[in-house]
Amino acid sequence: MALVVAALGGCQSVASRDDFIPASDIRGTGDLGLVVERAAGSVLVVDTTQRSVLGRVEGLGDLSHASVVYSRDARYGYVFGRDGGLTKVDLLTRSIVNRVIQSGNSIGGAISQDGRYVAVSNYEPGGVKVFDSKTLDLVLNVPATYTRNDGEPDQSKTVGLVDAPGHQFVFSLFDAGEIWTLDMSGEDPEITRYKAGKAPYDALITPDGRYYIAGLFGEDGLSLLDLWNHEQGVTEILPNYGKGEQQLPVYKMPHLEGWAIADGRAFVPAVGHHQVLVADMEDWSLMDRIPVQGQPVFVMASPDNRQIWVSFAHPENDVVQVIDSRSREIIRTLEPGEAVLHMEFTPRGEEVWVSARDSNRVTVYSTRTLEPVATLSAKNPSGIFFTSRAHTLGL
Template identity: 65%
Template sequence: MIRPLLLLAAASLLLGCAQQTLRGTGDLGVVVERATGSVQIIETSHQTRLARIDGLGDLSHASVVFSRDQRYAYVFGRDGGLTKVDLLKQRIDRRVIQGGNSIGGAISQDGALIAVGNYEPGGVKVFDSKTLELVADIPATPLADGSRNSRVVGVIDAPGRRFIYSLFDTDETWLLDFSQGNTPKITRFKNVGKQPYDALLTPDGRYYVAGLFGEDGMAKIDLWHTRRGVERILDGYGRGEQKLPVYKMPHLEGWTVAGNQTFVPAVGQHRVLVMDSQTWKQTDAIDVAGQPIFVMARPDARQIWVNFAHPDNHQVQVIDSETHEIIATLEPGPAVLHMEFTARGDQLWLSVRDGNEVQVWDPYQLKLLKRLPAESPSGIFFSSRAHETGL
């Protein structure tokens, strides 16, 4: 009788251990450590670090998307590496070198496809999200001299199993439609404006807006009515203003559509521009402390948080979305590179690269809650992104 009791006790102990190691993925995230080619896995419920994963290559401009079950993070590296990280097993699941210089990517609406935009060889490659096997290779338009293909920027997923992106060197935007299988239908929009450099998709997935580095203005495409082509918005917004040297390109995926207003960074100016989200006309220009990089709304849209390019990147400013007044100027530390709100907005995490730390803030009280050590941190990405379109 003793042996069955011992077996039962052992089984109970093993079950208890298994239950203790189980966890959900909804509060997990990834912090990119750009100098060491590593990422940290963090959780927001207790604001702790869970693990560090090494061996991800050049992460100097890394971005991350997540599988629909929020278990896997797909990391796009500047060396062309595409790495699938298992957040629960805390290890690399798969890794491929798919190009020579990658500048980000996206995951399809159904979670089955991963699209990667490349500077080299210039184009987009699409992979199976489970195996990372190549599904499609779409070269970009060659330059007039034939020396290379155009660089691809602003790759975004769109509703209907589609991807949309821009070609920096040939002034185009391409829409890939995978709704009928793994051979995409390609729609090309030409002459969208000079040097489209990054883009935003509105939260409803309808409008793709590309910023233009080579001229003052933006290009908008209505994905409900693609035959209407490209519409120019904010045309000549900097007319009459002296444009300053651009030390770091703004990130348009950090734009903010807050109710009936859209807040965007002005290239080469110390301003955040405000547009009416229905008419796409400029309604205001807010003077800020430097050249804005990320312009991000708290999830309830009540505040707009802005960080800046060098030499003003030690500051973060908070704007009241209703009055457009700056309500706080914070100094978290040297080189604030990225900010990320938790899904329901109770926390703001920001990376302080030259301070080698990540900070957690209460955005309602404007209060620093916690500091976590990190090696030259840059991007912060939470798994809740798995359920957002256009990231």
């Protein structure tokens, strides 16, 4: 017995007193996030438990259309800037780990299922570039070339880049009217091309990773790729939602990443209409049209799927409307400030953070009472990205 006790005692002495770290200096990242300050070229590191700002990281370039993905351990945020910058930010030290300028104009990105690769979608010169997530070294360049109607080769803007199961990336070619999959699972990456509708401008992937859906600027309807049955190619859904109606001038394209999936239904922003469309996900038929006060930009479901929060394009962009997903009726109109740009739910959905660019603030609302519970100052805030995204497909 004495030998057993001695052995156990030896196992316990794994750290010397010199290695001790005070508990006050240790924290997780599960309740952290980044708020983009678009005009200042900086991001705020925020704490969603305390509803507080921990610090600011500066020097990230042009963030006029910025987005963020996270490493698997949720310590590092990868910030995609409009100037082609890809910046790796450490949320714990609140510092820039690395930064590369990888193109002339980029429009978002994704991180692979296994966390090894970060891919960036580019407008100039077009195509997609894939980087090592640890070092930001270039791994692969995908030019996204196609043949124009006049027979000449060209390079397309790429949009709607998401990660997908099987270590894949999926993205759309705006100029070519195509959807491509990029399989990074083997030693040699594989690209598969699919013909899509006219001018896909953004896309989403459903939470289970099965359906990739691209919105179309050049026509009514949406392009759907079933990744479980990809041999069927791209199919068209909701083809006639705007038929016979005069489309309004489009001031800002909807952001489809935030499409709401709730109770077997998809809640979709209608391009050029003051409507949120409701589609049955069994057959992707149009079930309903919900009138709203302006052109929707974000249509986002709360984590419990009970509420649909809708933000709008200019000039009606100072309000947010909340829809009950069961009755499909508007239950509240909120006024978070001037030029609302983004919304983000806390991981379990008890609160939602809303940025108001021209009011220089982020307002935190309770999803139970629909009343504000906190306000944080920020320099022209836009995108809000919490680390819970690290464990969610397509975000």
